[in-house]
Amino acid sequence: MRDRVLDDLLNEGILLDPEAAELVLAQADPAAYVRSILAVMTQHPLVLTAEHIKTYAQVKPSRLPPVQVNPVLEELRKSPGVMARPKDSSIEIISDITGNSTCEGSVNDFARCFNDRFKKLKKILSRRPELAGSLPVAKAVKYDREVRTIGMVSEWHNTKNGHKILEIEDEEGRCTVLIHKDSEYLNENIVNDEVIGIVGKATSKGDLLILKDLIRPDIPINNAMVPSDSSSSIAFMSDVHVGSNTFLKDAWGRMMHWLKTEGKDEIQYLVLPGDVVDGIGVFPGQEEELEIEDVFEQYHMLAELLKEVPDSIQILIQPGNHDAVRPAEPQPTFPKIIADIFDSSCMLIGNPCYMKVEGRKILTYHGRSLDDWISSVQGLSYENPIDTMDEMLKRRHLAPLYGGKTPLAPEKEDHLVIEEIPDIFVTGHVHGAGINMYRGVTTICASTWQSQTPFQKMHNFSPDPALLPVVHLGTGKAEMHDFS
Ligand SMILES: [Fe+2]
Ligand SMILES: [Fe+2]
Known part of the structure; x- marks a missing residue:
């Protein structure tokens, strides 16, 4: 009975983590129970977790109406995306899922x-050097001496005596x-x-x-951005959210005026790291917060706004969770239409995207996983x-937490590993703004062009809108321009 229920759900594309499976199987009609949970979720995760069930089982459909599935949007989300080529050779894409997705979402x-x-x-x-001569985890526990090993954390908990226990595993075993x-x-x-x-x-x-010692992949302590002879900036x-009724038209106008005058000589590249439009069907009741209700019109409006950017500036556009692309990360770029x-x-470009601009290594990621990091x-x-970005760099991974708000697509390769150390690492999504440095990596949270939303107001969160972080590619000097 148990296996049949889980198999039936799997056939419908519904995967459950072990804890969720226990909760579901305890119900009189497990399949109907799962469907009632999915009906009130705004986005369907690849794997339904116990956390999802606990959260959404409380939600009455009458209070939180399900987002209407828009067939056009569904089609857009299935598209593999087309990557436009840069107009000059100063931009080199190192890693981007666009055109390389192999994911079918199976357990394998x-x-x-x-x-x-x-x-x-x-x-x-x-x-x-601290891990030289490391042993497989199952072997390491067998030696009566100090040993080194490398493993993936499968679970951890605190004991009642105040210690902490980790379960780690590698390809061969666990300890x-x-x-x-x-x-x-x-x-x-x-x-x-x-x-x-x-x-x-x-x-x-x-x-x-x-x-005795816990070692993270991290960024080497002596890592530094080496100056180059580039004179570009x-x-x-981030998070322009065109189409929303909280899009900051006046601040945008001030920024665009600057870009067409003083900024024209200073800026050569402009990156939009996701949520470029507000989208449709992203959360229940979004229609009431939209000035433009058609997603294509939202993109047309953005294209109009960007036409004002001087021709000398190369624009790069990345999707986020509000955009009309596959929500699971890594996200391929926009469909042809x-x-x-x-x-x-x-x-x-896709999300995340790792690229070199005039030789400077840049990792740009919309930042959906920030929600999971912050809540966990x-x-x-x-x-x-x-x-939080520092924590990603320490672990050399953008979204290690699995089963939270960040839907992950199981690609052949894990594109969310930070394999190469970037000079500049950028996120958005949380509508905050800041520039910092972590072990030679310039970290940037790239603001928003949307004022406080009703959701943010309800959660007492004040965004940092209308700020434009700019980095000089030669010197690495970074500064924030304020258009608020
Ligand atoms: Fe956003
Ligand atoms: Fe976002």
């Missing part, structure tokens, strides 16, 4: 994607790691599915490692999104 795909994550991060960790209550690492935030290095000592029983303009709306000065890791907040 997930295993393959997680294996790839493990391999890539193990390779980075293996270069660390338990104990972080003693007196360890300096006790309060270290551990995230499921992150890959870590362990220096530890096995107990005489041979089934547990006592942690790049600006980042939308790409055709923009003129040839706009280059369309103590000390992180919407007020300081830059701190």
Whole structure:
């Protein structure tokens, strides 16, 4: 009975994590129960978790009407996307899922994607001198001496005696790691599915490692941006949300005036890291917050607004969770029908996108996973999104947390691993703004052009709109231009 119910759901494309499966199977009609949960969710995750069930089981459809499925939008979301070529050779795409997606969403795909994550991060960790001679996890616990090993965290919990227990695994096996209550690492935030290095000592029983040092892939401490002879600057303009009735027309006008006058000589590249339009059907009741209710018209309006950008500036457009592309990350760029709306000065890229601009390495990611980081890791907040970006760099992964708000597509390769160290790392999504530096990487949260939304007001969140971060590609100097 149990397997048949789960198989039937799988045939409908519904995957459940083990805890969710237990909750569902405890119901009188498991299939009807799952459908009632999905009916009130604004976006369907690839895997339904216990967290989803606990959250949405409370929601009465009358209070939270399901978003109407728009057939046009559904088609757009299935499109593989077309990547427009840059008009000059100063932009080189290093990594982008556009045109490379192989994902079919099967359970095997997930295993393959997680294996790839493990391999890539193990390779980075293996270069660390502290982890020289590391052993497979199952072997490491068998030695009666200090050992080194590398594993992916499958789960962790605090014990009633005040210690912390981690379960880690590699391709061959798994083991338990104990972080003693007196360890300096006790309060270290551990995230499921992150890959870590362990220096530890096995107990005489041979089934547990006592942690001595926890090593993260991280950015090397001596990493630095090397100045180049480029005289160009790049600006980042996230979360424009054209079509929303809270789009900041006046601030946009001030920014555009600057771009056409003083900014014209300063800026050579302009990147829009996602949520370029407000979209449709993103959350229940969105129609009431839209000035433009047709998604194509929203993109037409954006294209009109961008026509004012001086021709000397190369524009790059990336999708976010409000855009009409596949919501699961990595997101391919826009489908042809939308790409055709923009003129040839706009280059369309996927999310995330790793590129070189005049030799400067730039990682631009819309930042949907910031929601999961902030809700799961103590000390992180919407007020300081830059701190969360540091956590991504430490773990060399944009979205290790699986099963949260960030839908993940299990591609053959895990495109969310930060394999190469960028000079500039940009996100948006949370509508905050900031510039910082983490071990030689300039980190930027690229503001928004939308004022406080009713949802943000309800959650007492004040955005930082109408700010334009600009980085000089030669010197690396970064500054924020204020148009609020
Ligand atoms: Fe946004
Ligand atoms: Fe967003």
